Every structure is written in C-alpha cells, then in structure tokens.
Amino acid sequence: MKFDRKPIPVTDAVAKVMEYERFGGWEEVAIDQCENRILAEGITASHPIPPFNKSPYDGFALKAEDTAEAGSDKPVTFRVIEQVGAGHQSSRAIEHGEAVRIMTGAEIPEGADCVAMFEICQTYEEDSMDYMTIKRQMEKGQNIIEKGSETSLGDVLVNKGTRINPGVKALLATFGYPTVKVGKKPVIGLFATGTELLDVDEELQPGKIRNSNAYMIAAQIERAGGHVKYYGKLEDDFDTCYQAVSRAFSEVDALITTGGVSVGDFDLMPDIYDKLGAEVLFNKIAMRPGSVTTVAEKDGKLLFGLSGNPSACYVGFELYAYPVIQRFAGVEKPYHRKIDAVLGKDFPKPNPFTRFVRGFIHYEDGKVLVSPAGMDKSAVVTTLANTDALIMLPGGTRGFKAGDAVQAILLEDPSGQAAFK
Amino acid sequence: MKFDRKPIPVTDAVAKVMEYERFGGWEEVAIDQCENRILAEGITASHPIPPFNKSPYDGFALKAEDTAEAGSDKPVTFRVIEQVGAGHQSSRAIEHGEAVRIMTGAEIPEGADCVAMFEICQTYEEDSMDYMTIKRQMEKGQNIIEKGSETSLGDVLVNKGTRINPGVKALLATFGYPTVKVGKKPVIGLFATGTELLDVDEELQPGKIRNSNAYMIAAQIERAGGHVKYYGKLEDDFDTCYQAVSRAFSEVDALITTGGVSVGDFDLMPDIYDKLGAEVLFNKIAMRPGSVTTVAEKDGKLLFGLSGNPSACYVGFELYAYPVIQRFAGVEKPYHRKIDAVLGKDFPKPNPFTRFVRGFIHYEDGKVLVSPAGMDKSAVVTTLANTDALIMLPGGTRGFKAGDAVQAILLEDPSGQAAFK
Numbered sequence: 001m002k003f004d005r006k007p008i009p010v011t012d013a014v015a016k017v018m019e020y021e022r023f024g025g026w027e028e029v030a031i032d033q034c035e036n037r038i039l040a041e042g043i044t045a046s047h048p049i050p051p052f053n054k055s056p057y058d059g060f061a062l063k064a065e066d067t068a069e070a071g072s073d074k075p076v077t078f079r080v081i082e083q084v085g086a087g088h089q090s091s092r093a094i095e096h097g098e099a100v101r102i103m104t105g106a107e108i109p110e111g112a113d114c115v116a117m118f119e120i121c122q123t124y125e126e127d128s129m130d131y132m133t134i135k136r137q138m139e140k141g142q143n144i145i146e147k148g149s150e151t152s153l154g155d156v157l158v159n160k161g162t163r164i165n166p167g168v169k170a171l172l173a174t175f176g177y178p179t180v181k182v183g184k185k186p187v188i189g190l191f192a193t194g195t196e197l198l199d200v201d202e203e204l205q206p207g208k209i210r211n212s213n214a215y216m217i218a219a220q221i222e223r224a225g226g227h228v229k230y231y232g233k234l235e236d237d238f239d240t241c242y243q244a245v246s247r248a249f250s251e252v253d254a255l256i257t258t259g260g261v262s263v264g265d266f267d268l269m270p271d272i273y274d275k276l277g278a279e280v281l282f283n284k285i286a287m288r289p290g291s292v293t294t295v296a297e298k299d300g301k302l303l304f305g306l307s308g309n310p311s312a313c314y315v316g317f318e319l320y321a322y323p324v325i326q327r328f329a330g331v332e333k334p335y336h337r338k339i340d341a342v343l344g345k346d347f348p349k350p351n352p353f354t355r356f357v358r359g360f361i362h363y364e365d366g367k368v369l370v371s372p373a374g375m376d377k378s379a380v381v382t383t384l385a386n387t388d389a390l391i392m393l394p395g396g397t398r399g400f401k402a403g404d405a406v407q408a409i410l411l412e413d414p415s416g417q418a419a420f421k
Numbered sequence: 422m423k424f425d426r427k428p429i430p431v432t433d434a435v436a437k438v439m440e441y442e443r444f445g446g447w448e449e450v451a452i453d454q455c456e457n458r459i460l461a462e463g464i465t466a467s468h469p470i471p472p473f474n475k476s477p478y479d480g481f482a483l484k485a486e487d488t489a490e491a492g493s494d495k496p497v498t499f500r501v502i503e504q505v506g507a508g509h510q511s512s513r514a515i516e517h518g519e520a521v522r523i524m525t526g527a528e529i530p531e532g533a534d535c536v537a538m539f540e541i542c543q544t545y546e547e548d549s550m551d552y553m554t555i556k557r558q559m560e561k562g563q564n565i566i567e568k569g570s571e572t573s574l575g576d577v578l579v580n581k582g583t584r585i586n587p588g589v590k591a592l593l594a595t596f597g598y599p600t601v602k603v604g605k606k607p608v609i610g611l612f613a614t615g616t617e618l619l620d621v622d623e624e625l626q627p628g629k630i631r632n633s634n635a636y637m638i639a640a641q642i643e644r645a646g647g648h649v650k651y652y653g654k655l656e657d658d659f660d661t662c663y664q665a666v667s668r669a670f671s672e673v674d675a676l677i678t679t680g681g682v683s684v685g686d687f688d689l690m691p692d693i694y695d696k697l698g699a700e701v702l703f704n705k706i707a708m709r710p711g712s713v714t715t716v717a718e719k720d721g722k723l724l725f726g727l728s729g730n731p732s733a734c735y736v737g738f739e740l741y742a743y744p745v746i747q748r749f750a751g752v753e754k755p756y757h758r759k760i761d762a763v764l765g766k767d768f769p770k771p772n773p774f775t776r777f778v779r780g781f782i783h784y785e786d787g788k789v790l791v792s793p794a795g796m797d798k799s800a801v802v803t804t805l806a807n808t809d810a811l812i813m814l815p816g817g818t819r820g821f822k823a824g825d826a827v828q829a830i831l832l833e834d835p836s837g838q839a840a841f842k
Contacts (some may be wrong), residue, residue, distance in 0.1 A: 031621060033653075035640055047625055087617030089628040105617055105729070107628040158806050166640035170731060173633035178622040181654040196508030196526055201599040204468055207528040212594040219456055219587035230453075236541060274529025308526070310591060325610075339784035363760035366826060368789040384588025386577050388836070405787060412835060413588075415809070 048148030161332025183330025259308025333416035344371030582753025604751025609675035682728025713735030754837035765792030
C-alpha cells in the first residue's frame with residue numbers, strides 16, 4: 001500500500017496532463033453530418049457577399065437622376081422594360097427614362113443605381129406597354145445592397161478550431177463546401193473496476209451496487225466530443241486485468257478507468273501502470289472530491305485513472321480528460337469556460353483543499369449566480385442530474401455565504417477558453 | 422399581392438402557434454443511445470442509496486463501545502476475524518472484541534457500528550491469528566454511510582420531461598434501466614424556395630447565390646431535438662409546388678419552408694396554404710427581422726413559412742418552431758431560457774418594432790452581458806456563426822447604450838423555461 005502520495009495543485013495537474021495533448025488529425029465529412037464537429041480549416045470568403053448589387057425590396061430599378069424633377073404634384077414617368085426575379089438577370093442595361101420591375105434579392109440591372117419600392121410607385125398600361133410613375137426624388141445608391149457590402153472576397157470568416165453551429169453551417173453552404181474538413185474524434189477506451197459493480201440489467205444483490213460510473217463517463221466523453229469504446233468491467237485478477245488494459249491501450253487514443261486507484265488492497269491500477277511502463281504524472285491532487293485521480297502516460301498516450309466515487313469521477317473527467325479530448329478533436333479553446341459568478345446559496349462547510357461543488361447556473365437582474373445542486377456528499381449521484389457547472393471554492397478555514405464572489409466552471413457552455421486559469 | 426397584412430405582437434404569435442403543440446409519444450431506446458433525449462417518465466428510486474450501510478474508507482469495522490477504555494497510552498485490542506472487500510459480505514455478525522477489515526464501499530458487517538480508518542490502527546499477527554489495536558475512542562455511527570442516507574426508496578429523483586445528461590444517465594444505470602422511455606423526435610420536413618438558389622456543390626452563377634438557409638435550418642432543427650427530412654428546392658411552378666408540399670406534409674410532423682412568404686410576385690406559399698385548406702394563424706409579426714414569418718395549421722399539424730432572408734429565417738425558427746419541436750419531444754420547459762442581461766455594446770439604431778439582434782453571452786465580475794455579434798443588417802449570414810443568444814430590444818424611438826438592462830434569449834442553454842414571457 002502506498003500512503004505516501006504527495007498532492008499537487010489542480011493547475012499543476014492540468015498543466016502536466018496538457019503536456020501530452022495533441023491534435024488527432026482531420027477527416028472529411030458531408031456538410032449534413034458536421035454538426036458540432038470542429039473546423040480543421042478556417043472559412044475564407046471565396047466570393048463577396050452579396051456577390052452582386054442586389055435589391056432588398058420588391059420595386060423598380062432606375063437611374064436616380066431621372067427623378068430629379070419629381071415632386072408631389074410632378075410625377076415622373078418611366079417605361080417598364082422588363083421584370084427581373086431573384087436568380088435572374090436583366091437582358092440589357094437600362095437607359096434614361098426606363099425602369100425594371102425587380103424582386104427582392106434580384107440583381108440590379110446595369111445602368112440602374114437605385115430601387116424605388118413598389119409602395120411609392122403607380123403603374124399603368126398603355127398600348128400594351130407598361131409604365132410607372134413616381135412623385136419622389138430618389139438618391140443614387142438608395143435601396144441597393146452593394147456587392148461585397150457584407151463580406152469582401154478573401155475575408156477570414158471563421159477560424160479553424162471553431163465548433164460548427166447552425167451559423168457556421170450556413171457559411172459552409174454559402175461558400176460551397178459540400179464536404180468539410182473536421183478534427184477526428186478521439187477514441188476513448190473505458191473500463192470500470194470494482195467487484196461490487198453489477199451490470200445495469202442485473203438484479204440488485206446484497207453488498208453490491210449497479211455500475212453507474214461507466215454510463216456517466218461514457219456520456220461525458222460523448223459530450224466532450226469523443227467516441228467511447230467500452231471494454232466492460234475489469235476482473236479482480238491482476239494478470240487478466242493487465243492483459244485487458246494493455247490490449248485496450250493499444251486500440252485507443254486515451255484510456256479511462258474508474259476505480260482501483262485508491263490505496264486499498266484491491267486497487268490494482270498503480271501496479272498495472274508499473275508493469276505497462278507508464279509514467280505516473282500524479283496520483284494525488286489537492287482537491288475534493290477526486291484527490292486520488294491518477295494520470296499516467298506511455299508513448300505520449302494518456303491513461304486516466306479516475307476515482308470509483310461518482311462525484312470524484314465526474315469532476316476528475318471534466319478537469320483533466322475533457323481538455324485533452326477537445327484538443328484532439330481540434331478545438332482551439334479546449335478548457336471549460338470559467339466565469340466569475342455570485343454564490344446563490346450558503347456553502348458553510350470549510351475545506352482545507354480546493355473544492356469543486358456541483359452546481360447550476362441561474363440569472364437574476366443582470367447577475368450570474370451559481371448554486372450548489374444538492375448536498376455535496378462525495379458519493380451522491382443524484383445531484384449530478386441537476387449539475388451544469390462546478391463551483392470552485394478555494395481551500396481555507398471558512399465557509400462561503402450567498403452573495404460571495406466565486407468562480408464557476410461551465411460544463412454545458414461550448415465556448416470554452418484557451419487557458420486554464 | 423396582399424399588402425394588407427396586419428402585424429401581431431410576438432407573444433401573440435407564439436401563443437397562437439403553441440395552441441397546436443402536442444407530445445409526440447414515446448419510444449424505448451438503449452441506455453447508451455439516450456444522450457440528450459427527453460425522459461418520458463420520471464425516475465423514482467427503486468431502492469435506497471446506498472442500498473446498505475457502507476464504509477467510506479478502508480479500515481476496521483467494530484463495535485464503538487468496545488473502544489470506551491481506549492486512550493493514547495491504553496491501546497485496545499481486537500481480533501480481526503475476516504476481510505470484506507466492496508461487493509462482498511461478511512460471513513457472520515461480529516461479537517465484542519472482534520473487528521472486520523473492510524474496504525471502501527463494502528457493506529458494514531452486522532453487529533458493527535463504526536469504522537476505524539487504517540491510518541489510526543496498528544496490526545499484528547500472533548499464532549496465525551490477526552489482531553488490531555486502537556488508541557482512540559470511536560463513536561457509534563462514525564465513518565458509516567447509512568443505508569438510504571442519500572436517497573430513500575420511492576424518492577422522485579428526476580421528473581419526466583428532463584433532458585438526459587451524464588448525471589441523469591448515472592441515475593438510470595443506478596436504478597437498472599438498460600432501456601429508457603424517451604420522447605420521439607418529431608420529423609420536420611424542409612423545403613427551400615427561390616429561383617436564385619444554387620446547391621452547395623454548384624459553381625456560382627450570375628444573379629444567383631448558394632442555398633444556405635436549408636443547411637442552417639437543418640442544423641437548427643437538429644439542435645432543437647428534431648429529425649430533418651429535407652425535400653430540396655421547390656420549383657417555380659405552382660402545381661408542382663403544391664403537389665410537393667402536399668405530399669411532404671402528409672409524411673412529417675411539421676413542415677418548414679424558407680422563402681416564398683413575402684408579397685412578391687413569385688411568393689407562392691400563401692396560395693399553397695389556401696389550396697391545402699390550411700388556416701393561416703398569422704402572416705405578419707411586429708418584429709424585425711422576420712416580420713413576414715407565416716404559420717399555418719391543418720388538422721392540428723403546423724406549416725412554418727419562414728422568410729428567405731437568413732437572419733429572419735434563423736430568428737423565426739428559434740421563436741416559433743423551436744418550442745413546438747421541444748414539446749413534441751417531451752420537454753417540460755419548451756421555450757428558450759430568457760434572462761435579464763446587461764448590454765455589452767451600444768446599439769444606437771432605434772426601431773419601431775421589437776428587434777431580435779443576434780448576439781453572444783459573456784461574463785464579467787458576476788454580471789452577465791450580451792453583445793451584438795456583428796452588424797445586424799438583416800441579410801448578413803456571417804454574424805450567425807458567433808451567435809448564441811438573441812438580444813430582445815423593445816421597439817421605440819431610442820437606441821440602446823452599453824450598460825442598459827436588456828433581455829437575452831439563450832439559444833444554446835438547454836435548461837429552457839416553461840412559459841414564453
């Protein structure tokens with residue numbers, strides 16, 4: 001048994017893990033399969049937007065100077081030479097005294113320099129010819145959306161490393177990407193350990209509980225942008241365990257185990273790391289819950305030994321595995337967004353170590369509050385259902401009061417941040 | 422042409438649409454396929470948590486009263502009768518003077534009422550028997566997590582209508598749900614209209630633009646929890662259009678079209694609604710962008726006629742289609758969360774109508790700010806990439822200044838709210 005572990009600060013632990021972060025390379029996916037994936041290349045405007053001068057309204061395109069004499073009692077008359085719908089072009093340039101009936105989104109005919117809206121024009125027909133009169137003066141450029149006024153050719157619109165949301169997808173479509181290069185999802189292997197664990201479809205038995213960590217972590221891996229490969233439960237026998245872990249490790253981009261990293265007699269993971277020849281980056285962190293979280297590295301690949309305790313497991317994943325998965329997938333800002341918030345409820349329990357309390361975000365009159373999601377007993381699984389943030393309470397001798405300034409780590413906000421600070 | 426449309430307020434429009442909201446029924450999915458789906462039934466504790474008295478530490482289980490005489494110079498000795506790991510049970514109840522070596526998570530043996538941590542105990546062996554001495558007095562109940570202390574049998578833990586996050590998944594596993602009843606995803610049909618639209622893989626042509634709305638809306642439908650059925654572009658010909666819309670409408674739970682709802686000569690949707698026998702709930706809303714957003718209903722099924730303008734289309738979807746999709750899928754709080762926030766940047770342009778400005782949320786010193794994501798020209802597609810909120814600016818004669826209190830609609834926050842207000 002190894003009682004002599006030295007706890008390291010959370011920021012040091014994160015830094016040690018991130019020494020081994022790497023980008024997993026890209027793959028090409030169809031535009032209709034790319035939601036929430038990460039752009040492996042930025043999007044540059046391959047044409048101006050709009051690509052031509054266009055009309056924002058239904059109306060008549062004409063030369064503004066032709067309306068110079070118009071007034072409320074002096075209508076000016078134009079001959080309507082044709083009609084242009086969106087997607088079409090006029091057949092020729094317009095001359096003085098001519099107008100083109102134009103639809104929203106259609107290209108402004110050559111020679112025209114303004115659009116008079118339908119509503120201010122009168123139309124009539126005479127000798128099978130269409131005419132239009134207007135009693136107002138128009139200005140050059142009026143009601144014309146100029147070519148390139150929204151985006152110029154060559155503008156960088158979205159950087160690589162950006163998550164694809166509906167807006168980014170609209171850009172991809174606009175600039176003609178039927179397929180798009182996105183970061184590959186890392187394959188994350190997952191083992192649960194613990195003789196006490198039953199499968200989800202087994203009846204409860206004396207002394208045993210169902211394995212909830214594996215399903216929880218699998219969901220966290222998916223949420224982080226990884227692909228889960230679940231290897232099931234590790235047996236108690238060391239050799240069997242070692243073989244299973246060793247084989248799995250060769251098949252994945254990173255491996256997560258839950259349980260077995262403590263100092264108990266049945267905690268096999270430390271010896272497995274030894275035999276694998278993996279370097280243990282740390283095996284004790286100055287935090288609660290999750291102090292026994294262990295991370296090891298072999299050939300640049302990471303093994304995350306998360307605690308068997310549900311809360312500790314949850315927190316350990318979000319702090320140490322999440323940013324590695326994000327970076328692998330190509331995210332530019334791999335860390336959870338951390339914000340200054342107002343504590344919404346007393347948390348009277350002092351703690352010598354940094355504590356990550358499961359909480360939820362709420363808003364009030366322009367303020368952002370974070371409140372504990374429930375009692376923070378380290379084994380309480382029920383609280384996690386309401387959790388969308390971790391309240392980061394620094395260690396010390398005092399508790400915290402509602403209204404105190406605290407930091408909150410946002411677990412469901414995809415914006416992220418570039419550094420863990 | 423119908424110029425005589427009467428604009429209705431946004432809240433009225435939402436209310437009219439939601440008269441036709443309905444739950445789409447449930448289906449059973451495997452626990453490892455249920456991420457982000459909506460619980461069709463609440464989760465009730467089918468056993469207490471923990472299901473038995475258990476040890477939070479590695480240590481020795483014993484009777485506290487047996488340590489009554491212990492002191493720093495008065496060690497009390499126990500005979501260690503066996504060892505119990507997590508998932509196992511002791512073979513018999515302990516008697517006075519006896520202790521059981523117990524591991525974290527293991528069931529407390531009958532007869533024991535406290536656990537002394539390893540670190541405060543001395544062990545030795547004599548005549549092939551194991552002994553343990555302790556110099557401290559223990560209290561009854563010390564270091565025991567009592568059966569049911571986290572959750573009692575029958576506790577309602579999560580309500581139906583809740584989105585399944587990693588924490589909810591842990592609960593499902595804990596209480597033995599290999600499959601789970603979730604709300605069905607609505608099938609949302611999608612058409613784009615507009616002769617000016619090119620497909621994403623076509624070369625740009627004079628007067629034309631690529632169809633970005635369809636891809637954007639498809640992504641919005643997926644984000645809202647719907648399943649997209651894309652029917653492609655509608656032709657210009659009325660009869661062909663009518664046939665296509667009519668057939669599609671019979672195959673989906675709701676139908677979305679983009680474009681064709683304006684008052685232009687080529688806007689066919691109003692006549693299609695007529696011929697379908699659909700009742701138009703409204704065709705003009707007192708809002709910008711998106712004033713021409715039209716919603717019609719037939720046999721309790723909805724047709725959303727969104728504007729062809731990208732921003733108007735985006736906003737129209739999030740305000741009117743999103744809550745319908747959420748409710749169909751079983752979400753209890755179907756509306757986007759709307760919060761009081763602080764405007765982060767001037768928005769000087771006054772507007773007579775309620776304006777929904779695309780923006781993004783940021784945080785500063787416990788305050789929640791929302792800033793415009795870019796210029797809010799109604800056709801600017803590039804801004805949408807940075808958008809995760811809509812800033813709701815009431816109509817009036819003045820602009821808005823940084824620091825003003827405004828409302829923000831959160832587009833990527835899954836919490837939701839029960840009413841649109």
